[in-house]
Amino acid sequence: MKKNKFKFSLLQKRRILVSLVTILLSSYAWAQETKKPSKDAPIFTQFTYRGDDDIYKRNPLQPDEFYTPILQGCYPDPSITRKGKDYYLVNSSFAMFPGVPIFHSNDLVNWKQLGHVLDRTSQLKVETSGISAGVYAPDIKYNKSNDTFYMITTQFSGGMGNIVVKTKDPAKGWSDPVKLQFNGIDPSLFFEDNGKAYVVHNDAPPKGTEQYEGHRVIKIWEYDVQNDKVVPGTDKIIVNGGTDIIQKPIWIEAPHIYKKNGRYYLMCAQGGTGDNHTEVIFSSDNVMGPYVPAKNNPILTQRYFPKNRPNKMDWTGHADLTEGPDGKYYAVFLGIRPNEKDRVNAGRETFILPVDWSGEFPVFENGLVPLKPKLKTPAGVKNQTGQNGFFPNGNFTFTDNFTAKNLDYRWIGMRGPREEFISTGKNGLQITPFAKNIKAVAPISALWHRQQHNAFESTVTLKYTPKSNKDLAGLACYQSEKFNYVLGVTKKGNDNYLVLARTEKGNTTVLASEKIDVRKPVQLQVVAQGDDYKFNYSTDNKNFKNIGGTVSGDILSTNVAGGFTGALIGLYATSANDIQL
Incomplete structure (x- = not known):
């Protein structure tokens, strides 16, 4: 016994020593890779973004109204939960860093961003992810039995897979992730009143049973709350294919379970996240099924209407339900507002609709007619969007001089922490360039703001002297690493140039x-x-000159570039410029 104990102690000491060496080496590598800001790094000041969409000019708000979408720009796949008077909402973030933006409201109209759920590298491993990989379809739930919030999601990167993180207070940070041992995507948690828990998710049908392209199933597991894992052997398919497998429905996904009047309701997206997107619902007397589809499915869609309709909003689905402050139900869901060429540049946004659940199944109010941009506020709620720290919508202006100690939460990095390349202060925002350019599938030294309108103007002031043709800093419009515009200052020979490039x-x-x-x-x-x-510049702080004429925003649309994100406007610098004059 003593001999074995002695051996075990030596093994423990060896492991500790190896861990310490690893930490020291990692710290050294970090110090080598992270540059200190230099006096030669570009400085950005006076950033302005101003939206100018006609739909908001033609539809001014009355005192008892608010706009939908409530979150404009790339805020897709919304999920919502409630604790008392507090509502929390999260969105997909793909390869953006930090990940999973989280918002808080007391009334479903006025929202403040608390930050991000996945805000550190131990939670978010997207260093080598394409823009539309990374974090998909987060689900947020409050478990009143243990007074804990959960966020469960699929992270297509870094060997993560399906993960869950937890917190007692969403405003104070979240735990490191626990990997969950099941395949598939779009996981969602459901907690019974007694605390018993389940996970539902999209998965492939059993091997050899796939009947058509896009055939998927919804699967349920019992969930062990004490150990944060699914219970082996409890998995069961509760939906095969969709509402009617004879019709070959595609991409049944984004499941959520609700309980009302002793019955269980399973709500899912169906039809894919484009033109045929819908929301459908099933019910059961038992949480484990069988689930029977409602006869009036779909309960939300825009797929039946003329393509050239005015004020077009489309692709609705991927919804989540909550009870509002007025006792009425509401649903958040994704949708788009395409431009005049039916292209999607702003991305999938977060919309909201009231829901009538006085009957057996929930009915989205005006969810089966063309969406309108305005809604009535819940009783007693005042619209304060864009005021008092609440997130703006409609046509608005956002300005940032970068003199505050902390960045506004709307600024994001790509595949890595912003803190690795930025500093802010009285002089503005300084970006230390990485030896990676905008086309790299790697962390890049650029700070991004979402495009939130089809008509907008964005301006920034740049102070920068490049040292060689490898140096570039400027403004970028980015749909992905393969599709983007760059307007930047670089060098050729002894001369400095402003260059506009299309990738x-x-x-x-x-x-x-x-x-x-x-x-x-x-x-x-x-x-x-x-x-x-149009890309413009000014050297006298008042008169702008166009460079490159009018160019097409086609490459900034998901129609052309593919993927699931919206266009981003970036303050960008690199020491590996490949735009050669």
Whole structure:
């Protein structure tokens, strides 16, 4: 016994020593990779983003109204939960860093961003993820039995898979993730009143039983709350294919279970997240099924209406339900607002509708007619969006001089922490360039703001003197690593140039370039009117000159670029510039 104990102690000491060495080496590597801000790094100031969509000009708000979408720009796949008077909402974030933005409200109209659920590298491993990989379809739930919030999601990167994180207070940070041992996507938790828990998710049908392209199933497991894992052997398919497998429905996904009047309701998205997107519902007397589809499915869709309808909003689905402050039910869901060429540049956004659940099944109010941009506020609720720290919607202006100690939560990085390349202070935002450019599937030194309108203007002031043709800093419009525009200052020989480049399918073309005097700061600007984008600059702080003419926003749309994100506007720098004049 003593001999074995002695051996075990030596093994323990060896493991501790190896761990310490690993930590020291990692710290050294981190120090080598993370540059300190230098006096030569570009400085950005006076950022402005201004939305100018016609739909909001034509539909001004009355005092008892608010706009939907409630979150404009790339805030897809919403999930919502409630604790007392507090509502919490989360969205997909893919390869953006930090991940899973989280919002709080007391009334479903006015929302404040608390931060992000996945805000550190131990939770979010997207370093080598394409823009539309990473974190998909988060689900947030409150378990009153243990007074704990859960966020469960699929992370398509870093060997993570399906994970869950927890907290007692969503405003104070979340735990490191626990990996869950099941396949598939779109997991969601359901807690019984007694605390017993279940996980439902999308999965492939059993091997050899797939009947058609897009055939998926919804599976349920018992969930061990004490150990945060599914209970082996409890898995069961509760939906095969969708509402009617004879009709070959595709992509049954995004399941959520609710309990009302002793019955269980399973709500899912069906039809894929594009033109045929719908929301459907099933019911059962038992949480483990069998689940029977409602006869009036779908309960939410925009797929039946003319493509050229005015004020078009489309692709609705991926919904989640909650009871509102007025005792009425509401649903958050994703949708789009395409431009005049039916292209989707702003991405999938978070919409909301009231839901009538006075009958057996929930009915989305006006969910089966063309969506309108305005809704009535719940009784007693005042619309304060864009005021008092609440998130804006409609047409609004966002400005940032980067003098605050902490960045606004709307600023995100790509595949890695922003803190690795930025510093803010009285001089503005300084970006230390990485030796990676915008086309890299790696962390890049760029700070991003979502495009939130089809018509917008965004301007930033740049102070920068490049040292070589490998140096570039400026403004970028980014749909992905393979589809983007860059308006940047670089160098050729002894001269400094402003260059506009278009990257499509990974191939870069220089559209225009002009010599520029960098002794004074230069203002860089992008102006969009639907599919028409213009890039401008000013050297006197008042008169703007166009460079490159009018260019198409086609490559900034998911129609052309593919994927699941919306376009981003970036403050970008690199020491590995490949835009050659």
